[in-house]
Amino acid sequence: MNTSAPDDSVGIVTPLLARFDEPLLLSCGRELSSYELAYETYGELNARRNNAILICHALSGHHHAAGYHSLDDKKPGWWDECIGPGKPIDTKRFFVVSLNNLGGCHGSTGPSSINPGTGQPWGPDFPPVRTRDWVLSQARLADYLGIDCWAAVIGGSLGGMQAMRWSIEYPERIKHCVVIAAALKLSAQNLAFNEVARQAIESDPDFFSGSYQSHASVPARGLALARMIGHITYLSDNAMANKFGRDLRSGSLGRGEEAPAEFQVQSYLRHQGSQFSGNFDANTYILMTRALDYFDLTLDHNNDPVSAFRNASCSFLVISFSTDWRFSPQRSREIVDALIAADRPVSYAEIEANEGHDAFLLPIPRYLDVFNAYMQRVGRDS
Amino acid sequence: MNTSAPDDSVGIVTPLLARFDEPLLLSCGRELSSYELAYETYGELNARRNNAILICHALSGHHHAAGYHSLDDKKPGWWDECIGPGKPIDTKRFFVVSLNNLGGCHGSTGPSSINPGTGQPWGPDFPPVRTRDWVLSQARLADYLGIDCWAAVIGGSLGGMQAMRWSIEYPERIKHCVVIAAALKLSAQNLAFNEVARQAIESDPDFFSGSYQSHASVPARGLALARMIGHITYLSDNAMANKFGRDLRSGSLGRGEEAPAEFQVQSYLRHQGSQFSGNFDANTYILMTRALDYFDLTLDHNNDPVSAFRNASCSFLVISFSTDWRFSPQRSREIVDALIAADRPVSYAEIEANEGHDAFLLPIPRYLDVFNAYMQRVGRDS
Numbered sequence: 136m137n138t139s140a141p142d143d144s145v146g147i148v149t150p151l152l153a154r155f156d157e158p159l160l161l162s163c164g165r166e167l168s169s170y171e172l173a174y175e176t177y178g179e180l181n182a183r184r185n186n187a188i189l190i191c192h193a194l195s196g197h198h199h200a201a202g203y204h205s206l207d208d209k210k211p212g213w214w215d216e217c218i219g220p221g222k223p224i225d226t227k228r229f230f231v232v233s234l235n236n237l238g239g240c241h242g243s244t245g246p247s248s249i250n251p252g253t254g255q256p257w258g259p260d261f262p263p264v265r266t267r268d269w270v271l272s273q274a275r276l277a278d279y280l281g282i283d284c285w286a287a288v289i290g291g292s293l294g295g296m297q298a299m300r301w302s303i304e305y306p307e308r309i310k311h312c313v314v315i316a317a318a319l320k321l322s323a324q325n326l327a328f329n330e331v332a333r334q335a336i337e338s339d340p341d342f343f344s345g346s347y348q349s350h351a352s353v354p355a356r357g358l359a360l361a362r363m364i365g366h367i368t369y370l371s372d373n374a375m376a377n378k379f380g381r382d383l384r385s386g387s388l389g390r391g392e393e394a395p396a397e398f399q400v401q402s403y404l405r406h407q408g409s410q411f412s413g414n415f416d417a418n419t420y421i422l423m424t425r426a427l428d429y430f431d432l433t434l435d436h437n438n439d440p441v442s443a444f445r446n447a448s449c450s451f452l453v454i455s456f457s458t459d460w461r462f463s464p465q466r467s468r469e470i471v472d473a474l475i476a477a478d479r480p481v482s483y484a485e486i487e488a489n490e491g492h493d494a495f496l497l498p499i500p501r502y503l504d505v506f507n508a509y510m511q512r513v514g515r516d517s
Numbered sequence: 518m519n520t521s522a523p524d525d526s527v528g529i530v531t532p533l534l535a536r537f538d539e540p541l542l543l544s545c546g547r548e549l550s551s552y553e554l555a556y557e558t559y560g561e562l563n564a565r566r567n568n569a570i571l572i573c574h575a576l577s578g579h580h581h582a583a584g585y586h587s588l589d590d591k592k593p594g595w596w597d598e599c600i601g602p603g604k605p606i607d608t609k610r611f612f613v614v615s616l617n618n619l620g621g622c623h624g625s626t627g628p629s630s631i632n633p634g635t636g637q638p639w640g641p642d643f644p645p646v647r648t649r650d651w652v653l654s655q656a657r658l659a660d661y662l663g664i665d666c667w668a669a670v671i672g673g674s675l676g677g678m679q680a681m682r683w684s685i686e687y688p689e690r691i692k693h694c695v696v697i698a699a700a701l702k703l704s705a706q707n708l709a710f711n712e713v714a715r716q717a718i719e720s721d722p723d724f725f726s727g728s729y730q731s732h733a734s735v736p737a738r739g740l741a742l743a744r745m746i747g748h749i750t751y752l753s754d755n756a757m758a759n760k761f762g763r764d765l766r767s768g769s770l771g772r773g774e775e776a777p778a779e780f781q782v783q784s785y786l787r788h789q790g791s792q793f794s795g796n797f798d799a800n801t802y803i804l805m806t807r808a809l810d811y812f813d814l815t816l817d818h819n820n821d822p823v824s825a826f827r828n829a830s831c832s833f834l835v836i837s838f839s840t841d842w843r844f845s846p847q848r849s850r851e852i853v854d855a856l857i858a859a860d861r862p863v864s865y866a867e868i869e870a871n872e873g874h875d876a877f878l879l880p881i882p883r884y885l886d887v888f889n890a891y892m893q894r895v896g897r898d899s
Binding site for chain 1: 544545546645702703704705706708709710712713716717720721722738739741742745746749752754757758760761762763770771772773774777778780782783786787790807810811813816842
């Protein structure tokens, strides 16, 4: 057991739960009569209430972004590299709010919650949620916390899409928007990978059309497959080559071997898959991938991102990573080009990094430097 | 019904079956006491028997490479773009042999064949087959057909790996080696995709550890998933964007929609998956992906491709495609660099093509021109 958290950690944190009894009208036309959002906060809200930062999570993320739930935790929150005293999102200066999105499976109301109408888990009947619904529910959370305007809304990947949605839905409530490793909308290839992941889950006989909870069942194999597919897209070809190459875990590629050799990359993927399927809800995975599929910042604006961003009034930081092939630098440049054409202030950094999409979670020096420099500015003009 | 095949087609072809009763010792140490190979031939073997060309197929290929089995066929063989009168592999000049590899599921002995020792289908007990075993069985087929030396051995993808293996295992039996969209060995990312495909099949409850035939069952969902995953890697991001974009087949991404919208790319993938699972054997798919995983031309040569290619004495043509990310141009340049260092004659063309790995099957003008020009040379020095 550790006796204390590292000095640059936010330390021990406790998840909180906010309950909302005002109905939430979703994009699909259905209403949630009440819902709960699990969240954590790091740092202190100042007297002027203008130092608050919202962290939006990615596909499989949650509210536990920094610090430790107990000193026994082996790992800190998922973005501990970027959130903490002296880190880019400096908790000595900012009040950081990180939530589990609606439809999630880590404490917020979602498919595994009880449907008050039936007394049973929602399961597949949980309404589809879109990015704009998340932003609306996050605005309610801001109201609940007494935050009129975020100093910044920040997210990577699907989180960056939420941040962009904030910039055009609530221009008066966001000063800075930080969009990391994201895109204006998914490509056909992105859609294809999501489809195969969902098919893997839905074709698992333990899925029971999404009603696995009422069958006391878990579509673990399908969920593991979905995660393995996703995981390949988070890593660059090079990163995989450097990390695993063609190293064997057992067996041999020589002659006279009958049992299949096992490559390190195979056992790594299987481990990732089985870990994930023990910790994540299949209906949530489907819901989140659909929110990704549907996301299109330009849809209400004649497919024109420039027109979309004309609704924004905040400043932007856009960051991409050279070997990210899920949301490549080209996709970030589309965002930047549209922001420039819409006359919005934007800083852009394309970070050389070997790690693919996953780079946004890693302590890459130039990434942290750029992020940190921009956040100094967020501090100054708040 | 058509009344005739196109003029540049080899026309109506009939698959043949060669039976071998001399035992085949496989790399794994096990022996097949007898086996059959399904094959087709196009063109005429000349009197000097020196105009024969071997076509090696890729992961899901088979012996039907060109022409039609009947005038009712909607599609010709899988490489009809390149094989026929006046095409790069010109059947007016060459005698073309195309077989279904051992372990296949289109007529050659494989997991769905009867194991003579038990009277039951081999299923998962069929011995693992490696690229060198295919080359050995192809050499037996050459003996059977009275071909001492191939004018060329030609293949794309896994077929290119067999062609390279030929060049170093039987240097005296091959004059030209044409390696298209291949690699010296799989990368970690290649291995990862194969692993997920196998996991998809093996975790299908209808797989029964490979004994699905004796359970009168087919792991159709797993096989469809495997194909969908593979299919994404055959197409470039750009090709998918051009072909499907974010076009919808049904539904809408607008508000007020509850039923999930269906993107064109989703239904395309599902269609590809379900078609494939009706036509391919799951154990064969596993066997073929493992042969790919194991393939490493350098393994017996201290991981040095230059040393491996010093055993070759033929000439080489290597072709890659700019947007192929399964076996990228970089992987072909590794082959070319090693051939040059080994002082082997090699021509290399990197073809600008939008279609990704699939480009090797398509009639891309510069590709056909380069291929055709090289094959003129094959004609001359045979």
